[in-house]
Amino acid sequence: MVRYIFKLIRVMHSDTDPRQIALGFALGMIMGLTPLTSLHNILVIMAILILRTNISAAIISWAFFSLCAVILDPLFHQIGLAILVKVNMLEGVWTALYNAPLIPYTRFNNSIVMGSLIFSLVIFYPVYRGGAFLVIEYRDIFMERFNQWKVVHIIKASNLYKLYSRYSELKG
């Protein structure tokens, strides 16, 4: 995980497109908030690997939102149950999906899978846009200040960082 944090810092300080970082972060969020073993996460992983997203951002985002999911599960359950049970007009859709081939394996009828997926899809675009905006803002305003922080100097002077930098250089 430390490796990915360093990688993300490097990417933030590089010329990488902020949208790639933001997209990685947003896709990682879906993986983090929804149960990992759900079938839709294969599509998310495929998107992270195939699209030019930042994988470090996706992994850090996944780790961060997995922790959030532990707290948010009861909320997801309520959302999912409401969508699956209380929205009458959707009952036909769910029944059709329930009887369709392969779809039942997605576990869409599980309250937490449904609730967390809906929640993460709703906040996907704001997270993506907000992430891109924050990367740009960071680079414009904070990057110089950040480099001047004593903590950063200490980290950069540390053997661990030197070792990592050397490893990264050797790896190319």
Next chain:
Amino acid sequence: MKMIRWGGLITFIVIIGLIAAFDLFFLDTIIERSLERQGSLIVGARVDIGELDFSLFDLHLAIKDLQVTDPEHPMLNAVESGEIFINLAAAPLLKKKIVIENMTVRNIALNTPRKTSGALPPRLNRIRNKVAAPEKEPDAPASATNRLEECSLPDFSAVADIRNRSPEDILSGVKLKSSEFLSEYVNKVSATRQSWKTRLEALPTKESLNADLKSLKELINEKPKNVTELPGYLEKIKVLKNRVQSSKQALTAAGKDFQSDMSSLRESLSSANIEKLKSQDLSAVMKKLDIKIPSSEDLVCVLVGKDIARKITTALSWYRKLNGLMPAGKGGDAAEKPRQVPRMKGVDVAFPVTHGYPDFLLEKAAFSTRSDVPSLPEGVAFSKLSGTFEGLTTQPYLYGKPAVFNISGALAGGGARELLFKGTMDHRTEPADDSFTLSVKEIKIRRTETDDSETAPLQIASADITMNSGLKMHGGSIEGRTVLTVLNPEVAVGSKAAAFKDLFKNTGPFDVFISIGGTLEQPSMALSSSLTKTLKSGLENIVREKLSGLEKNIKTYIATRVDAEREKADSETNSLEKSINGTIAERLELAGRILKEASGQDTSPTDVLKKKGLPLPF
């Protein structure tokens, strides 16, 4: 910016390939663990699979050495099977539906011993308690008397210990009603004596009557000086006479009242009354000894009814489990399952299956048992058993056919010549309509001396039993009947029922009828038997014989104690009667004498004038 990262695509394919390869290599283990876990959660005890082989290409599953633990007895397997072959339908699997086209189960054995405990591990137990919908509790617990499987013999052997005790010991500290009555009676006599003493003091006394007599005599001797004093003289005599007359009347009335009191006292002390009280005392003492006498129904229940009732209860509990898995009508398609949500698990909402296959369907299963399983004391071993099961499904309305099973076989070692078990479970519509018939011919019971004859009060040591049982379930209500015909019975009598040994010496053939009713949640069973009539008179004789000596001794002791007290009461009564009657009689006699003397006197003025020689005024 190039959108596609081809390296990423290759990585993705490699990752998916690796996952698929892992699943293929470990698919058998994954399915095995999953089946064991799910099975254990359903049964409530461990379900173990020895070996599992799944062929993905022809969807063929082979399971070896399946053991399903009996939840009530963790060291026993309720069912054990050597081999199970399952052919799954491919198309329904795409819709996440498990349809078993045919299943063959071989080498089934029931009630086999386990090497290790099959109790549910604590972790699974916690999950089961959290996830499983709580089983519906019976509306009200069946009363103990209605629970045939809990019938027992009262401890009649206690009579022998009681008989060894002396009546003094048995009656020590016992308050006899007759004694209490006599003690109260003596107090009542004392109180009566006291009240009569007071009353006698208020009545004309011997002294006052003597004074009247003296006054009368003085008047007789006295002469009026002249005629003018005559009316006054006569008036004095009259007043005196009236006073004595009223005294006599008061004394007579008192005498009558006393006789009334005495007859009331004597009536309460009548022999009939005392005998009645003594009889009540005897009953109370016998009741206090708490000698429990078993009924003939109790004896039959302990002999055969209890075992059958337990087996019926076990069968009903398994039926309840099965019933929960195949709900009647569309009831199983509730949009929301009201249950506790385990953390990070959520709730699987079931939607109606509109077409195609049910979520689970076992179209046809054929099974057979193995014959080399040694019979356990509580177990059943079959020399041959085979049968079919069709249409077992979680959504019977969707399958459109009732579940049907048909089993036939025989018990090992000639234990039963023929066994037939048939049933239909029609859960297509609500309420469910199920019927079962079980017929077992010539169950041979041959118990050895080493069996639990010491712990069991009564058990059939040897008999040939034929059983016919029929059960119908309509919705939640049950209606059924089990008939046992017991031929050539020999009954082993344990120490607890030793007193009834003679009763079962020459027991002839008999029938036992168990009728089953009530609801699935609260079934009730009632027993009747031709043996109860046979046992009844013999039982009465035994009870009478055992209790007669004891009852007689207690009766004699009560009589001795009470009769002494009664003598004392009688003597007190006589003494009172003599004393009060004597006093009243003495006073009455005196009053009578005064009046007699007074009546001898002339009361007309002319007679007095003549007798006294008084000078006439004219």
